[in-house]
Each structure stands twice: as C-alpha cells, then as structure tokens.
Amino acid sequence: MVLAHKLVKGGERTLLRHHPEETDFGVQLAGKHPEVMAEAAVIGVESGAAFIDLNFGCPIDLVVRKGMGAALLRRPTKLVEVVAAVREAVDVPLSVKIRLGYSQKELNCVQVALRVEEAGADAIGIHGRTRNQRYRMSADWALIDEVARAVSLPVLGNGDLLTCWDLERRRRETCVESFLVARGALVKPWVFAELHEGRPLDPQPVERWSMMRRYLDLAREHFGDDEQGMTRVRRFFLWHLGFWNRYYPWQEEDFLRTAPESLLQARNPHPPDDPQWQLLASAEEADHERIWERLLAGEHPVV
Numbered sequence: 134m135v136l137a138h139k140l141v142k143g144g145e146r147t148l149l150r151h152h153p154e155e156t157d158f159g160v161q162l163a164g165k166h167p168e169v170m171a172e173a174a175v176i177g178v179e180s181g182a183a184f185i186d187l188n189f190g191c192p193i194d195l196v197v198r199k200g201m202g203a204a205l206l207r208r209p210t211k212l213v214e215v216v217a218a219v220r221e222a223v224d225v226p227l228s229v230k231i232r233l234g235y236s237q238k239e240l241n242c243v244q245v246a247l248r249v250e251e252a253g254a255d256a257i258g259i260h261g262r263t264r265n266q267r268y269r270m271s272a273d274w275a276l277i278d279e280v281a282r283a284v285s286l287p288v289l290g291n292g293d294l295l296t297c298w299d300l301e302r303r304r305r306e307t308c309v310e311s312f313l314v315a316r317g318a319l320v321k322p323w324v325f326a327e328l329h330e331g332r333p334l335d336p337q338p339v340e341r342w343s344m345m346r347r348y349l350d351l352a353r354e355h356f357g358d359d360e361q362g363m364t365r366v367r368r369f370f371l372w373h374l375g376f377w378n379r380y381y382p383w384q385e386e387d388f389l390r391t392a393p394e395s396l397l398q399a400r401n402p403h404p405p406d407d408p409q410w411q412l413l414a415s416a417e418e419a420d421h422e423r424i425w426e427r428l429l430a431g432e433h434p435v436v
C-alpha cells in the first residue's frame with residue numbers, strides 16, 4: 134500500500150521497487166483526493182505496475198482518521214469519484230479493495246460494489262469483515278457471495294483462506310471464482326502451491342530452513358548488504374519468523390473442528406519431539422535471534 138499524497142510528492146518510491154521477474158507487480162494506492170490518486174496511479178504505471186489497486190479496506194486508525202482507506206466506505210460518492218478519476222488516468226487493469234462496510238450497522242458492500250462497477254473498475258476485492266471488526270470474528274462469505282451475485286465484475290473473495298479445504302468450501306458454497314490470500318501466506322509461504330494442488334503440503338525442517346535462507350538472500354538483494362540495508366533485512370526477517378513459527382501440519386480434522394473460526398490463532402500443542410521442529414515452532418524471541426544468526430552465518434539446518 135502506497136500513500137498517494139506522499140507518492141506524488143516524491144516519497145514512497147522504495148515501495149515501487151520490484152524484482153524483474155515480478156511481472157504481475159501491481160501498485161495499491163490509498164488516498165481520498167481523486168486528482169491526487171489519479172496522478173499517483175500514473176506514477177505507478179510509469180514505474181512498471183501491471184495493474185492498479187485502490188485500497189478502501191485499510192482499517193488502521195492513522196489511515197482512517199485522515200479519511201483514507203476504509204473511511205471512504207462511509208463516503209461512497211467520494212469513493213466512486215476516486216475510482217472514476219483513476220479509471221480515466223490509466224489504461225492498465227484497475228481493481229478496488231473494499232470491506233463489508235464500516236460497521237455491522239453500515240453493511241453497504243453491495244451498493245458500493247455496484248457503483249464501483251459503474252465507475253469503470255475491472256475487479257473488486259472484498260475482505261469479508263467490517264472496518265470495525267478489523268481481524269476479529271470469521272469472514273462473512275455469505276455477504277461476499279451476495280456481492281459476487283450482484284455485480285458482473287470478477288469478485289476476489291478474501292478472508293481466512295488458509296487451507297485447501299477452505300478454498301474448496303468457498304468454491305462450493307459461493308459463486309466466487311477468484312480469491313485473495315494474505316495471512317495464510319505469511320504462516321505458510323507455500324500456501325499457493327497447496328491451493329493449486331488441492332492438498333496440504335508438509336515441508337520438512339530442511340526445506341523450511343532453505344526457504345528462510347532464500348528469503349534472506351532475496352531480502353539482502355532487495356535492501357542491500359550495507360548496515361542500513363541489513364538492519365531492515367533483520368527487522369523483516371524477525372517479523373516473518375513471528376508468523377512462520379505458527380505453522381503446523383493442519384489436517385482436515387483441524388479444519389472441520391475449528392471451522393468456521395480461523396486456524397490462525399491455533400498453535401501446535403505438541404510439536405514433534407525433535408529439536409528442529411521444536412525450534413521452528415518456538416515463539417521465543419531468543420530462539421528467533423538464534424535462527425537469524427545461524428542462517429546469516431550460512432549454518433543450516435540450524436539445529
């Protein structure tokens with residue numbers, strides 16, 4: 134997410150940097166002024182964005198208090214003006230991300246989606262929660278389905294897709310055909326392969342260390358090997374470890390038992406009695422530091 138008003142003033146440029154192999158690279162913009170958003174979209178396209186996405190779902194106080202992100206769900210006319218202005222400014226595919234509404238009492242996603250379609254967007258991503266829910270409760274897929282039935286645009290359903298069973302269920306129970314996955318990819322970077330194959334994958338520790346090492350190599354390439362770059366690499370790496378350690382080999386029974394609640398809050402109560410699995414499942418900061426130092430030193434498997 135790039136703040137449009139900062140981008141047009143020359144800021145946020147590092148967020149536009151991407152790997153040459155990232156041909157599907159897109160830029161997501163947040164802002165409330167149609168002309169500023171349009172100018173930012175042009176900068177995004179000039180910087181190589183293959184598509185533009187507009188963020189009307191961000192629930193963060195700092196963003197909402199300034200009238201951006203999900204705040205615009207309360208001002209649908211302004212929201213639509215932004216969509217129309219960006220549509221006018223760029224030719225690349227334009228998607229719009231919304232939530233169900235601002236609060237349970239303001240569930241206006243169907244009306245907003247219809248107006249967004251009229252304003253010329255090419256797709257609508259919808260996170261099945263309200264702004265006030267943020268990440269609490271389960272995503273409401275019945276309402277996402279209502280949006281998908283109301284508009285002719287592709288709707289990208291979003292919320293709590295963590296396993297192949299979640300995807301199978303949403304495909305079966307709704308008419309949504311496209312999906313967005315966020316936290317599942319933070320916990321299991323291989324989730325997309327799972328969803329494609331329709332079965333859980335269970336990478337063993339040696340593969341998981343290699344994935345971490347690969348992340349580290351790419352992050353170093355991206356941020357740079359100097360002190361400033363490495364400070365950022367370390368910060369991001371430790372942040373990711375906070376998600377990676379939550380993985381355990383979810384089975385269909387886990388899915389059935391916890392559904393419709395998210396498995397994200399669940400932790401493996403009994404990781405295998407093996408030092409590598411124990412370390413990979415550890416939420417302790419000291420263990421995360423240890424993993425960072427060992428991987429950085431080229432020592433992996435870590436245990």
Ligand SMILES: Cc1cc2nc3c(=O)[nH]c(=O)nc-3n(C[C@H](O)[C@H](O)[C@H](O)COP(=O)(O)O)c2cc1C
Nearest residue numbers: 134188190230260291292293294313314315316317
């Ligand atoms: C750490 C984090 C950062 C996020 N950043 C963005 C963002 O920049 N733009 C956006 O549209 N959504 C963002 N989201 C929300 C996700 O795209 C998604 O809508 C939400 O997490 C629900 O999907 P999930 O259940 O698959 O996680 C973020 C979520 C998380 C957890």
